[in-house]
Amino acid sequence: MKHKVTRAAGTGFTHLVLGGYTLLALFPILLVIINSVKSKDGIFDSPLSLPTAETWSLVGFEKVLAKSPFIHFFGNSLTVTLVSLVLILVLGAMAAWALSEYKFRGSKLLAIYMAFGIMVPIRLGTVSILELVVKLELTNTLTALILVYVAQGLPLAIMILGEFIQQVPKELKEAARCDGVGEFKIFFQIILPLIRPAVATVAVFTMVPIWNDLWFPLILAPGEETQTVTLGVQQFIGQYVTDWNAVLASLSLAVLPVLVMYVFASRQLIRGITAGAVK
């Protein structure tokens, strides 16, 4: 009896902590969304209150969608993120397969080299990257961003996917080889479907930093044509005057794609994380 009570208390406490953390994490987002549909006065008078009939205003969204090239920025962000994501996942999974399946001269060294990429933040190399991009005449192109993001995302992707690929039983590959299946087909038709949860996990983990990145767009592609959402938002933030309606509205919009991605990937994501955890 007493045991039951302590257990109930334990679960209660767990839920309390989790709930508290959720609140903490969601609060800023909620604040942004609430205030994005209020008038300027509403925002400044009582930033924490819900929009009333008086303060309700969509002026921010009007400004963002109608009077600025926001849609264009959005497109840039989407292009950069999706192309990088696809490249990271395909190249990362293939590299992970190669590193874990084939033992060749220098494969260990190569794996360590990749692991190094996780430890050293890519921003440390910003100056060299900029020089390189200038020499390649890729400044103010989305290609430059994509290349940098692929380099940034690959090490972690290879590491995580490699772990999962190693868990695929050896016999499956051998059975496939007995069936006469080629190595590429083994990878795409047997290995890849089996590590789908891991791929979803890696997708989310790599997508969010790319979508949110301000650093590289600011340095490599600050031109009007190639601005991403995070950079585009900055135009509403001035040294003296900040258009809070527009900033909050564009931030609310920028949250959307990540949210959609989470909803779609969440089930796979949880499986991926836990599968990795209990290994």
Added chain:
Amino acid sequence: MSQVALKNLTKSYDGKNNVLSGINLDIQDGEFVVLVGPSGCGKSTLLRMLSGLESISGGDLEIDHARVNELPPAERGIAMVFQSYALYPHMNVYKNMAFGLKIAGAKKDEIDRRIRHAAGILKIDHLLERLPRELSGGQRQRVAIGRAIVREPKLFLFDEPLSNLDAALRVQTRLEIAKLHKDLAATIVYVTHDQVEAMTLGDKIVVMHDGHIQQAGSPLELYQQPANLFVATFIGSPKMNLIDGIVTEASAAGVSVKVAGDQIVRTEVDGSGIAIGDKVSVGIRSEHLWEGDAGSERFHGTVNLVEHLGEANYLYLTLENGQDVVVRGDGERAVHIGDTIALSAPAAAFHVFNRDGLALRRLKPGNMVAARHRTTG
């Protein structure tokens, strides 16, 4: 028609130490060959060399008189059934069986025909739409075998296919594999560490130990005329009793051995290659040591332990001369720990092994049970 010949095959991982060496074996068309041995003896490695999953370090492997050493698995015309079944988890049973054929470029209706046929044989027609995780262990095993059948291979390779099944299912599946072998007239190489599986399934049993073939022959040959000490103790359960002794008399018609306690044991083996005074081991199977004095060679022993199996008792005894032996006794008879009982065995039932562990030829192998009925009846 498919014949397989292994000619002096060797396997080495580091180029220096051979894990397998001097493997010579002929497999006839339609033969069921069982590779058996303790774990680490190289039997699975040998199977994987046949399949092409493991490279061959030396010697020749021929299938249908063509050297296949360097061919990849798919081109050797083999199909393998794995211990863990290795079904593709994300494909249903039908797709699992169709996958290899599709890769090989078979026509759709041909694939369908073969799958329906195999499913019919294995009685898995109703499972074709299921995923592997929705199947029981026995069903998965059938699907794995089905996947091998649809490829219509020259040679089936089984890698301990029954060891993941429970005891009852194992016996049932064993019978089905035997039946399948008859129906398909397939050539099969089957790896197991279970000697009962080996004895019941094999046309030919290959006993392996330490990377060498110890003996290859029919199940009864191995049981009645084991070539050496290893095979003698490996085949048969409980293990053959071994008694050390010194030869006192040797001729082509028989050998007499003096064992502990100065008892002389007369054996009917060909003693041509052995001299008086040689150290030998005398072997007698537990089922050939009888309670009572029906046999010519007699012993007395004290019971230490009794295992009741129902149809028989395994009696663990210490003989008067201090030697421990196991006897398969009548299950109906009450025997108590501490009892002293009389034992006997006919001279023909003994095996004799020389100092190098090699067996001397028995003159009258087999028919021990008939001999007992003759003497007692």
